[in-house]
Amino acid sequence: MRNSLKWSGLVVLVALTLSVLLAAQQQTTPTPPPQQPSEIQLVISGEPGTPPRYAVPDFVALSPDVADVAKLLGQVLWDDLNFEREFYMIPRDTYSTIPVARTGDDIPFAAWRELGADAVVFGTVQKTDPNTVRVQVRLFNVRSRQSVFAKEYTGSAANPRLYAHTMSDEIHQQQRALRGVARTKLTFSSDRNRERVAGPVQNRDVKEVYIADYDGENVRRVTTNRQLNITPTWAPDARGIAYTSYRRGYPDIFIALIYQGLQETPTNGVGQNWLPMFSPDGTRICFTSNRDGNPELYVMNRDGSNVRRVTNNPAIDTTPTWSPNGAQIAFTSDRAGTPQIYIVGADGLNLRRITTNESWADRPTWSPAPFNEIAYAGRTGPGFDIKVYDLASGETRQITFGEGSNESPAYSPNGRHIAFSSTRSRGTQVYTMARDGKNVKQITRDGNNATPSWSN
Amino acid sequence: MKRATIVLMLLLAFTAACAKKKPATVASGPPPAATAPAPAPAATPPPPPPRPAERVEDSVPVPAISEDTIGNRSLEDLNRDSPFKPAFFDLDSSDLDDAGRAIVSANADIMKRYPTWVVTVEGHCDERGTAEYNLALGEKRAVAVKTYLVALGVSPDRLRTVSYGKEFPFDTGHTESAWSKNRRAHFVITSK
Known part of the structure; x- marks a missing residue:
C-alpha cells in the first residue's frame, strides 16, 4: 500500500521534446490560451467558440505483458481529462476506423482530423523489470502535427492508474493553467x-x-x-x-x-x-x-x-x-x-x-x-x-x-x-x-x- | 393430557397478561417485546421500544421485576430486554418533557434498586439533522438526562454519557413515526 500510494513523489521527468523546450523559451506566460496561432503553439485550441476536442486511444504495449495496462491508461486518462470539462472528449468507442499508430512517427493525423480531433494523445507502456513499468506519453496538436507535451514516467507497476492521473494533472496544468484533481x-x-x-x-x-x-x-x-x-x-x-x-x-x-x-x-x-x-x-x-x-x-x-x-x-x-x-x-x-x-x-x-x-x-x-x-x-x-x-x-x-x-x-x-x-x-x-x-x-x-x- | 393442556394454556394466558400489563401503562407504540415472556429468542431486535405518545401519569409505577430474574442475567441479556425505558425528545430539542421526566424518574428508581449498576446514557437523534450536527444534539440529550438523574439522587459516579448522533437509529424508516422513536436517550447497563 505504502509504495503504490507514495510513488508519485518519485515520478521522474526524463524527457521533454525539443518542440516543447523551444516553445517554452518563446512563451513567457503559458496562459491564457493565445488567440493568434504562432509558429510553435503550446496550447491547443478548438474551433472558435468551442472547447478543443481531445482523443485518447489505448496506449501501445511495447512488451507483451502490459496489454491490459495499455488499455487502462487510455481509459483512465480519458476519464481524468473529461472530469474538469475543459475539453470535449471524443468518445473512445468512435476510434475504431482509425489506424493504430505503433510509434509517434506514424500517427494518422488526417484520420484524427477527419474525426474532428484537435488534440490526440500517443502513449506507450513497457515493463522494464517484473515490478517496474516505463510509461511515455505525448500530446499532439492534430492540425500542426507537433508534439506540445511529452513526458516519461518510470516506477512501480502496482498502480498504473496513477500514471494516467499524473498525466492528466500535468496536461491540465500546461494546457489550461488549471490545478487538476486526478491525483487527489x-x-x-x-x-x-x-x-x-x-x-x-x-x-x-x-x-x-x-x-x-x-x-x-x-x-x-x-x-x-x-x-x-x-x-x-x-x-x-x-x-x-x-x-x-x-x-x-x-x-x-x-x-x-x-x-x-x-x-x-x-x-x-x-x-x-x-x-x-x-x-x-x-x-x-x-x-x-x-x-x-x-x-x-x-x-x-x-x-x-x-x-x-x-x-x-x-x-x-x-x-x-x-x-x-x-x-x-x-x-x-x-x-x-x-x-x-x-x-x-x-x-x-x-x-x-x-x-x-x-x-x-x-x-x-x-x-x-x-x-x-x-x-x-x-x-x-x-x-x-x-x-x-x-x-x-x-x-x-x-x-x-x-x-x-x-x-x-x-x-x-x-x-x-x-x-x-x-x-x-x-x-x-x-x-x-x-x-x-x-x-x-x-x-x-x-x-x-x-x-x-x-x-x- | 387434555387437562394438562388446559392448565398450561391458563398459565400462559396468565403470564402473558402480567407481562403485558406494565408496558401498557407506560406507552402506546411499537408492540412491547412479544407475548411469550419465556427465554428471549436469539435474534430479537434491539431493546428501546415504546414511544410515549401521550403524557404519562406523574407517578409511573416501577416495573415489578423480581431480583431473581434480573440479578442473574448477563449484561447482554439485560440490555436486550432492558428494565430501562428510553426517554424521547422533540425535534432539535434536548428538553425533557413531562413524559420524559416520568421515564427518567422510573429509571432512577431502578438504578437505586440496583446500586452497583453503572449506566451509560446514550443520546440519539433522528435523521433530520446532519450526521455531524447530531453528534452535539445527542450529547445535549444525554447530558440533560444525566442531570435529571443526578437531581433525583443517582450518584454521578454511576453515570456515563455518550452521543451517537444518528449513527444507530432504532427505526431506520423515514417517517415521523420512525423519527420520534430515534430522538431518544437510551440507557445501557455497562457494569453491574
Whole structure:
C-alpha cells in the first residue's frame, strides 16, 4: 500500500521534446490560451467558440505483458481529462476506423482530423523489470502535427492508474493553467466490512475510515478498531487524516498518519471531542468538545497545545470549517432557535449569522480560493439539499434538488467540485458533482458511506 | 393430557397478561417485546421500544421485576430486554418533557434498586439533522438526562454519557413515526 500510494513523489521527468523546450523559451506566460496561432503553439485550441476536442486511444504495449495496462491508461486518462470539462472528449468507442499508430512517427493525423480531433494523445507502456513499468506519453496538436507535451514516467507497476492521473494533472496544468484533481483522494466513513460493534448493545454496525482515489477506485481501509470511526478529514499535506473515533467508548479525536502507520491523539484525554477540522495551513485544529459542559468550538495546535475556546453559548455550536486564510470559522448553531450558519473569527470575535431564509441550515464547508462561498446542507422538505452561499453577493444557490437527502459537502482543492453524501440510491453513498451541481457521479457502492473529505 | 393442556394454556394466558400489563401503562407504540415472556429468542431486535405518545401519569409505577430474574442475567441479556425505558425528545430539542421526566424518574428508581449498576446514557437523534450536527444534539440529550438523574439522587459516579448522533437509529424508516422513536436517550447497563 505504502509504495503504490507514495510513488508519485518519485515520478521522474526524463524527457521533454525539443518542440516543447523551444516553445517554452518563446512563451513567457503559458496562459491564457493565445488567440493568434504562432509558429510553435503550446496550447491547443478548438474551433472558435468551442472547447478543443481531445482523443485518447489505448496506449501501445511495447512488451507483451502490459496489454491490459495499455488499455487502462487510455481509459483512465480519458476519464481524468473529461472530469474538469475543459475539453470535449471524443468518445473512445468512435476510434475504431482509425489506424493504430505503433510509434509517434506514424500517427494518422488526417484520420484524427477527419474525426474532428484537435488534440490526440500517443502513449506507450513497457515493463522494464517484473515490478517496474516505463510509461511515455505525448500530446499532439492534430492540425500542426507537433508534439506540445511529452513526458516519461518510470516506477512501480502496482498502480498504473496513477500514471494516467499524473498525466492528466500535468496536461491540465500546461494546457489550461488549471490545478487538476486526478491525483487527489477522498476519505469517508463506511460500514462496508459489515462487522458489529463489540459491547452490551447488539446489532450496531462498525464504521471504519477509508480512502479512495478521487474517482472511487483504489479503496483502502485506514482504521481497524471495530468501533465507530466517523467524520474523517484530511490534513492539508494529504498525509494525515483526523477523525472521530469511539474506540474508548466515547468520541475523541485521532489523527492517522497514513503513510507512516502512526496515530496521534492530540486532545490528551480532556473531555469528549469530535469533528476535527484542520486549519488550511495545517498548524491548528478546530473541533467540538463538551469539556466545559456544553458543545462548544475550540481551537488547538495540531499537537494539542494551546487550546482556546471559540464559542460560548448554552445552545449547540458545532461543525466548524475554516476560511481559506485561517482567520475565520463558519459553524452551525441553534442559538436562534433553529440550526443556522454563523461566521466567527478564529479568536472568537466578530460573530455574524449568514443564513436567514432557511428553516434548518447545517454543516457548512468553506470553499478554497479563488471561490468565496460556503456550501451547506439546507432543509428542503423531509431531507437536506446542498446549497451554496456566495459571501461576496450574499446570494444563495441550490445545487441538489430533492433526490434523496444530501449532506456533508466537501470541496475539491481546486474548488470546482463538491463531494457529498446522499440517500438517492441504495443506502447512503458518496457522490461528486461540479460546483454548479452538474455531472453527478456516484463514488461508493459497497455498504453505506458518508461524510467525505477531499484531499489536497 | 387434555387437562394438562388446559392448565398450561391458563398459565400462559396468565403470564402473558402480567407481562403485558406494565408496558401498557407506560406507552402506546411499537408492540412491547412479544407475548411469550419465556427465554428471549436469539435474534430479537434491539431493546428501546415504546414511544410515549401521550403524557404519562406523574407517578409511573416501577416495573415489578423480581431480583431473581434480573440479578442473574448477563449484561447482554439485560440490555436486550432492558428494565430501562428510553426517554424521547422533540425535534432539535434536548428538553425533557413531562413524559420524559416520568421515564427518567422510573429509571432512577431502578438504578437505586440496583446500586452497583453503572449506566451509560446514550443520546440519539433522528435523521433530520446532519450526521455531524447530531453528534452535539445527542450529547445535549444525554447530558440533560444525566442531570435529571443526578437531581433525583443517582450518584454521578454511576453515570456515563455518550452521543451517537444518528449513527444507530432504532427505526431506520423515514417517517415521523420512525423519527420520534430515534430522538431518544437510551440507557445501557455497562457494569453491574
